[in-house]
Amino acid sequence: MRRTIISTGFLVLALAATGLSPWPAQQVQAETAATAPLQELPSVADLADRLLPAVVEITIEAKGSAPADTSPEPPSGEGGGAPGSDDPNNPFKDFFDEFLKRNPGQEQPERMTSMGSGFVIDPAGMIVTNNHVVEGADSIEVHFHDDTILKAELVGRDPKTDLAVIRVKPEKPLAAVAFGDSDKLRVGEWVLAIGNPFGLGGSVSLGIVSARNRDINAGPYDDFIQTDAAINKGNSGGPLFNLRGDVMGINTAIFSPSGGSVGIGFSVPANTAKNVISQLIQYGETRRGWLGVKIQAVSEDIADSLNLDKPRGALVADVTPTGPAAEAGIEAGDVILEFNNRAINSMRDLPKIVAETPIGIAVPVKLLRKGEEVSVTAKVGRLEDGEKLADASSGSEGGSAAEAPASVKLLGMTLSSMSEELRTKFGIDKDLEGAVVTEVAEGSAAAEKRLEPGDVITEAGEEAVQGAADVTARADAAKKAGKSSLLMLIAKGGKSGEMRFIALKIKD
Numbered sequence: 001m002r003r004t005i006i007s008t009g010f011l012v013l014a015l016a017a018t019g020l021s022p023w024p025a026q027q028v029q030a031e032t033a034a035t036a037p038l039q040e041l042p043s044v045a046d047l048a049d050r051l052l053p054a055v056v057e058i059t060i061e062a063k064g065s066a067p068a069d070t071s072p073e074p075p076s077g078e079g080g081g082a083p084g085s086d087d088p089n090n091p092f093k094d095f096f097d098e099f100l101k102r103n104p105g106q107e108q109p110e111r112m113t114s115m116g117s118g119f120v121i122d123p124a125g126m127i128v129t130n131n132h133v134v135e136g137a138d139s140i141e142v143h144f145h146d147d148t149i150l151k152a153e154l155v156g157r158d159p160k161t162d163l164a165v166i167r168v169k170p171e172k173p174l175a176a177v178a179f180g181d182s183d184k185l186r187v188g189e190w191v192l193a194i195g196n197p198f199g200l201g202g203s204v205s206l207g208i209v210s211a212r213n214r215d216i217n218a219g220p221y222d223d224f225i226q227t228d229a230a231i232n233k234g235n236s237g238g239p240l241f242n243l244r245g246d247v248m249g250i251n252t253a254i255f256s257p258s259g260g261s262v263g264i265g266f267s268v269p270a271n272t273a274k275n276v277i278s279q280l281i282q283y284g285e286t287r288r289g290w291l292g293v294k295i296q297a298v299s300e301d302i303a304d305s306l307n308l309d310k311p312r313g314a315l316v317a318d319v320t321p322t323g324p325a326a327e328a329g330i331e332a333g334d335v336i337l338e339f340n341n342r343a344i345n346s347m348r349d350l351p352k353i354v355a356e357t358p359i360g361i362a363v364p365v366k367l368l369r370k371g372e373e374v375s376v377t378a379k380v381g382r383l384e385d386g387e388k389l390a391d392a393s394s395g396s397e398g399g400s401a402a403e404a405p406a407s408v409k410l411l412g413m414t415l416s417s418m419s420e421e422l423r424t425k426f427g428i429d430k431d432l433e434g435a436v437v438t439e440v441a442e443g444s445a446a447a448e449k450r451l452e453p454g455d456v457i458t459e460a461g462e463e464a465v466q467g468a469a470d471v472t473a474r475a476d477a478a479k480k481a482g483k484s485s486l487l488m489l490i491a492k493g494g495k496s497g498e499m500r501f502i503a504l505k506i507k508d
Contacts, residue, residue, distance in 0.1 A: 044192055044243070048204045051245055053145045053175035055194040055238060057201040058116045058129055058152075058166075060137035117195035117238030118142070118166070119247065121277070123173035128277055129237030130252055131157040131164045142168050145175075145202060156280030160219050162252050163273055164237075165280045177239065180246025182269035185209055185225065193229040193251055193265070195238025205230035207263075216266060218253060220351050224266040225249045231265035240267040249273075275356055289357035290383035291330075291339075292323020294499060297347040298335060301503035305478075305487035306335060307371050313337045314350040317489070318499040323386060328365065328378035332489060332499065333462050337373070338366035355383065370462050408468045410475060411486075411504050412444020413437050413451060417467035426454035428494030434458040435468040436494070449502045451490065458499070459489035479506055 116133030120126070127142060134140055140152040150168040157164035168174075185191075186209065193205045207229030214224040227240060231251050240249040249267025256262050279286050295314040303311040313335040319326045330336075336344050340363035344350050357363060359382045367374045407416045415435040416422060422436045437455040440446050457465050461474035471488070478486045485503040492498040 044206055047192065047243065047245055051177060051194060051241060052202055054120045054177045056118045056120065056127060057143040057196040058118050058133055058237065059113060059141045059143065060134055061113050061139045062136050063138055115196055115199055115234050116236045117234065119239040120174045120176045123176045125168040125170050125174060126281060127152065127166050127168065128250060129164050129166060130250065131159050131162045133237045134164050134166060140166055143201060156284040158276050158280060158286050161221055161268060161272060161276050163250065163268065163276050165277060177245065177247050179270040179274055180242060180248055182225065182248050182271045185212065185242065185248050187211060190243050191227055191229055191248060192241040193231055193235065193238060195235035195251060197232035197234045199234060214266060215348065216253060221272060221355065223269055223272055223352065225269055227265050227267060228263040229265065230261045232261045287359055288355040288383035289359055290324065290381040290386040291354050291378060292320035292325040292381065292386055293330065294318040295347055295350060296500050299503065301485045302487060302501060305483060305485040305503040306368065308368065313344050313368065314347045315501050317501055320386065324378045324381045328376045330365065330367065330376060333459065335368040336365060337368055339363065408472050410472055412441040412446040414439035415468040415471055426494050428456060429496045432456050432458065432491055432494060432496055434465045435471050445504050449504060454494050456491040456494050457488050458491055460486060462487060475506055
């Protein structure tokens with residue numbers, strides 16, 4: 001405090017010395033505020049008036065417990081259920097008690113009611129929402145902005161993107177909204193969320209795009225828009241608009257330790273949703289493209305071992321027999337660099353690009369194989385058929401060679417050639433051959449890559465491994481070639497369905 005007084009006194013004396021009159025700080029601030037021109041923030045009132053009629057509240061009823069929470073799913077922290085009235089500290093307890101009771105005075109524990117949001121995309125009655133809003137519903141009601149209530153039927157749903165379409169039969173055309181181009185959405189751009197949080201329908205919140213291309217491990221096609229526009233329980237399925245009124249996303253998840261908004265919400269991008277919604281309306285189900293490969297990311301170490309200029313593409317860890325990739329000649333160890341003339345910059349790009357490709361067409365695929373670029377042509381299959389094929393082929397059996405055990409120590413591992421004793425000890429699949437990891441030294445390169453006893457090395461240096469000595473030979477060859485790491489194909493836990501590539505640093 002003394003320093004503040006001294007400094008202020010010095011300022012007064014300095015002003016007097018220059019012939020200026022001292023002016024109290026508060027008076028200066030008041031004068032500045034009074035004379036400065038007013039700058040109004042842009043209003044979204046007109047936009048909200050135009051959009052609100054197209055956004056709906058969805059109430060579902062189900063037998064037993066409610067279906068998966070109709071509120072946005074938190075990727076971490078606690079989940080939620082339908083807005084509960086059991087919490088005595090809930091400020092909306094009385095409101096929820098009254099709202100959720102279908103028959104006041106009569107308890108119905110065998111039937112549960114939940115709420116969510118949605119929006120009309122067709123004046124004839126097509127409505128988009130989240131899959132987890134309507135999953136397991138016995139009946140669906142849609143509440144419109146003008147208090148109209150209509151029964152709805154399920155048209156189709158897609159758990160992989162958490163999207164669904166329902167249909168109502170209105171007496172007159174409905175107000176509808178359209179999808180925009182979410183690829184043009186920029187970080188920092190203003191967005192508007194409208195929905196039914198906590199049963200409070202017609203709620204509008206404003207925020208910005210905080211980030212794009214978020215992967216929250218919700219599904220295979222994660223590419224979420226992150227926003228700080230308030231999204232809470234009950235907002236699921238509601239639209240995220242830009243300031244032109246285009247639907248940029250479908251509000252789906254929140255990050256929240258408490259279940260309430262902490263300013264981190266996630267929306268499915270419009271460009272991801274368009275094709276899915278179109279298929280659900282046309283077929284009642286999705287029809288995604290399928291290649292028939294298991295893939296993994298290309299790390300720095302793997303890129304170095306493959307002589308790639310930088311980590312890019314999708315590394316093929318396994319190929320489904322009789323699938324499109326197998327028929328095209330794609331092999332485990334190939335790196336897919338382009339699919340249908342579209343660059344695969346990271347592993348995450350490939351599933352989305354393949355899924356969006358029309359079924360049955362032949363497309364060019366550019367590969368990196370043993371240091372050289374190779375081009376093949378693949379005929380795109382249907383993912384749903386491929387999943388059935390994969391289920392049917394699981395658990396395949398085959399013979400094994402009874403090779404005399406031989407052990408080597410390499411890169412922090414003890415490796416043994418395959419034997420029936422090791423196959424039984426570690427539960428290794430009958431069709432697997434290679435070198436078995438029997439010990440891993442603590443703090444070694446192998447331990448850092450999470451190799452464990454029971455893992456099987458089936459390839460090393462992009463060549464098949466028949467026994468432990470093969471791995472040593474490939475490591476020596478890699479050293480002579482000036483490589484700093486050795487690429488190996490590993491069957492985790494000795495399971496042929498758990499193939500992955502790793503690159504171990506070669507140390508002298």
